[in-house]
Amino acid sequence: MKQTAAQRALIAALAWGVALLLFFPILWMVLTSFKSEVAAIATPPQLLFEPTLESYAEVQSRAEYLRFALNSVVVSLGGTLLALAFAVPAAYSMAFHPTERTRGTLLWMLSTKMLPPVGVLVPIYLLFRTVGALDTRTGLVVIYALMNLPILVWMLFTFFKEVPKEILEAGRMDGARTGGEFWHLLLPLTLPGIASTGLLSLILCWNEAFWSLNLTSSEAAPLTAFIASFSSPQGLFFAKLSAASTMAVAPILVFGWLSQRQLVRGLTFGAVK
Amino acid sequence: MSKRRRGGAFFAFCLAFAAAALLPLGAARAQTTITIATVNNGDMVVMQRLAPQFERQNPNIRLRWVVLEENVLRQRVTTDIATRAGQFDVLTIGNYEVPIWAKQGWLSAFDNLPAGYDAEDLLPAVRTGISHENKLYALPFYAESAMTYYRTDLLQRAGITMPEKPTYAQIREIAEKITDKNSQTYGLCLRGKPGWGENMGFVTPLVTAFGGQWFDNQWRTKIDTPEWRRAITWYSDGLRQFGPPGATSNGFNETLALFAGGRCGLWIDATVAAGLLYDPKQSQVADRVGFAPMPTGDFAGGPTWLWSWNLAIPATSKQQEAARAFVAWATSKEYIQLVARENGWVAVPPGTRRSTYENAEYQKAAPFASFVLRAINEANPTASTREPRPYGGAQFVGIPEYQGIGTQVGQTIATTLTGQNVEQALRGAQSATERAMRQAGYPK
Numbered sequence: 138m139k140q141t142a143a144q145r146a147l148i149a150a151l152a153w154g155v156a157l158l159l160f161f162p163i164l165w166m167v168l169t170s171f172k173s174e175v176a177a178i179a180t181p182p183q184l185l186f187e188p189t190l191e192s193y194a195e196v197q198s199r200a201e202y203l204r205f206a207l208n209s210v211v212v213s214l215g216g217t218l219l220a221l222a223f224a225v226p227a228a229y230s231m232a233f234h235p236t237e238r239t240r241g242t243l244l245w246m247l248s249t250k251m252l253p254p255v256g257v258l259v260p261i262y263l264l265f266r267t268v269g270a271l272d273t274r275t276g277l278v279v280i281y282a283l284m285n286l287p288i289l290v291w292m293l294f295t296f297f298k299e300v301p302k303e304i305l306e307a308g309r310m311d312g313a314r315t316g317g318e319f320w321h322l323l324l325p326l327t328l329p330g331i332a333s334t335g336l337l338s339l340i341l342c343w344n345e346a347f348w349s350l351n352l353t354s355s356e357a358a359p360l361t362a363f364i365a366s367f368s369s370p371q372g373l374f375f376a377k378l379s380a381a382s383t384m385a386v387a388p389i390l391v392f393g394w395l396s397q398r399q400l401v402r403g404l405t406f407g408a409v410k
Numbered sequence: 411m412s413k414r415r416r417g418g419a420f421f422a423f424c425l426a427f428a429a430a431a432l433l434p435l436g437a438a439r440a441q442t443t444i445t446i447a448t449v450n451n452g453d454m455v456v457m458q459r460l461a462p463q464f465e466r467q468n469p470n471i472r473l474r475w476v477v478l479e480e481n482v483l484r485q486r487v488t489t490d491i492a493t494r495a496g497q498f499d500v501l502t503i504g505n506y507e508v509p510i511w512a513k514q515g516w517l518s519a520f521d522n523l524p525a526g527y528d529a530e531d532l533l534p535a536v537r538t539g540i541s542h543e544n545k546l547y548a549l550p551f552y553a554e555s556a557m558t559y560y561r562t563d564l565l566q567r568a569g570i571t572m573p574e575k576p577t578y579a580q581i582r583e584i585a586e587k588i589t590d591k592n593s594q595t596y597g598l599c600l601r602g603k604p605g606w607g608e609n610m611g612f613v614t615p616l617v618t619a620f621g622g623q624w625f626d627n628q629w630r631t632k633i634d635t636p637e638w639r640r641a642i643t644w645y646s647d648g649l650r651q652f653g654p655p656g657a658t659s660n661g662f663n664e665t666l667a668l669f670a671g672g673r674c675g676l677w678i679d680a681t682v683a684a685g686l687l688y689d690p691k692q693s694q695v696a697d698r699v700g701f702a703p704m705p706t707g708d709f710a711g712g713p714t715w716l717w718s719w720n721l722a723i724p725a726t727s728k729q730q731e732a733a734r735a736f737v738a739w740a741t742s743k744e745y746i747q748l749v750a751r752e753n754g755w756v757a758v759p760p761g762t763r764r765s766t767y768e769n770a771e772y773q774k775a776a777p778f779a780s781f782v783l784r785a786i787n788e789a790n791p792t793a794s795t796r797e798p799r800p801y802g803g804a805q806f807v808g809i810p811e812y813q814g815i816g817t818q819v820g821q822t823i824a825t826t827l828t829g830q831n832v833e834q835a836l837r838g839a840q841s842a843t844e845r846a847m848r849q850a851g852y853p854k
Contacts, residue, residue: 373686
């Protein structure tokens with residue numbers, strides 16, 4: 138069915154509307170970060186105002202942004218790679234060598250995501266205390282990897298399922314072992330999927346706030362802790378909080394923007410046969 | 411490279427990178443490092459800025475700061491202390507927590523304070539609030555009570571003068587006269603956001619002033635009573651008729667923003683707001699703020715409002731000596747002098763020491779000083795409500811269960827601002843509180 142010009146315009150307008158709606162909170166945060174504290178809380182909200190960098194200067198003078206940012210980069214990358222190192226083999230074996238318990242295992246893995254994290258906070262805190270992992274990047278990397286593992290396995294499993302078994306069989310006939318089969322056949326075929334899985338995991342790690350706030354204090358504290366430190370129960374803080382948040386989301390926003398093609402391609406991979 | 415080895419390279423790379431991230435970064439430290447967990451209130455930010463002076467005086471002590479949002483801090487510190495993990499050496503906690511945690515054996519007592527510290531100089535009401543069995547378990551950093559703020563220009567225009575000791579009935583009359591919703595001027599602003607530290611911080615003293623209380627001496631819940639009904643009716647009618655729209659989302663900060671932005675005629679809240687409202691950098695009405703004591707109802711002399719932010723040392727800290735040295739420094743007279751020198755007298759942490767209020771320069775810089783002092787001295791956190799009560803605390807109930815109960819009742823009270831019938835709401839709050847108290851094993 139051919140679309141009329143009016144229909145196309147309507148769809149475009151709708152798409153723009155939804156996009157703006159989703160983007161508006163971020164835009165407002167960025168705008169607020171350039172306001173003074175008094176302007177940030179003015180009613181009615183001001184769209185036109187005299188921009189100032191005083192919140193950024195204040196945020197810079199109070200906390201070392203780079204130290205927090207470095208921790209975020211290290212724990213997000215570390216957690217993602219550690220999770221991938223376990224999730225890829227796990228998904229491979231479940232996709233290509235399933236047993237009667239595979240389905241049950243997959244569902245069980247997913248069920249671990251249904252428990253609110255606070256339910257296991259005390260046991261994990263005690264474990265971390267015993268092994269000395271509190272306030273270390275090591276601890277966060279392990280927690281992030283474990284936290285994202287079920288999602289990663291599930292995503293990779295669905296990507297691998299899309300690959301016809303016959304291709305791998307043909308490879309095996311030609312003498313490829315498991316490693317070669319993966320490297321020469323599976324990896325090229327599912328690279329967009331693996332990449333988007335990794336990107337998603339990276340974003341989830343970057344934004345994770347519960348464990349990072351509870352398991353770190355100063356040495357390993359990532360950007361989420363940096364943001365949390367600018368909220369105050371007494372006194373105005375919206376402009377400073379917005380400046381801190383803008384600085385915290387900027388790297389991942391740029392990263393997400395640069396990799397959006399990969400991300401979309403991966404997420405829709407196999408959607409249309 | 412063989413196919414097999416190349417196939418494994420991917421995993422090796424992932425593992426190697428993850429392993430590199432896993433390497434601990436701890437470096438050897440010759441000094442004693444103490445970790446201070448604190449909230450991000452203005453006075454604490456000043457303390458953090460001035461702390462290098464302490465490090466210079468004590469070269470063998472290094473300070474490490476963990477600044478967190480109040481609720482996150484409370485959760486974080488509770489987990490740490492309850493599991494005895496010992497991540498923190500100094501904590502910023504309120505006078506609600508101090509006696510409860512001291513009873514649990516979680517905090518170290520401050521018995522042998524240095525002679526120059528002059529603990530007798532601390533305001534008695536504040537000291538009592540952070541003592542357990544006559545021992546101090548924290549030292550106060552700053553303290554607050556509550557008072558009434560009003561816009562002098564609005565009252566003048568309406569031809570009204572604020573009574574010296576206003577009553578709640580008078581406050582309502584004034585609010586009615588100065589409300590002008592067309593120009594977005596709301597006669598009465600109060601906390602409406604549910605929470606034990608938000609709307610209930612105001613509601614509890616309001617109920618006390620109307621002659622009510624939470625529990626009687628046998629721990630029977632007393633919410634579904636005429637006193638509560640009259641108090642909550644005053645609160646919900648007043649806010650609905652003369653308050654800003656969407657009052658249920660206004661906590662301390664939001665209301666402060668409304669008043670500072672010129673939208674409120676009257677506001678009854680913590681004395682700490684005075685310094686912020688008088689600061690032209692933070693307030694558009696700095697030259698038009700008047701103040702009066704907290705209003706009274708038909709029962710006078712009961713507990714009103716007393717909150718202090720204190721520095722305490724968890725019993726699990728391994729650096730007790732260094733931590734004590736820091737806490738004594740940050741709550742000393744010398745520290746108050748230091749803030750005055752660096753930032754001016756109006757910026758000194760209020761409400762803790764007599765000597766601050768006796769200082770002529772402070773009285774000059776902070777015209778509200780005598781009000782704050784009187785409000786703190788008359789806060790009576792241990793006084794009786796109209797009927798005797800088995801618990802302490804002025805604007806809160808000093809039992810561990812109160813965080814949960816207070817927040818739940820706060821949610822019910824908030825529904826009366828959006829149209830729920832007061833009697834029904836109080837019946838609901840009564841039965842929910844009875845249930846929670848039964849489950850917690852009261853009467854104990």
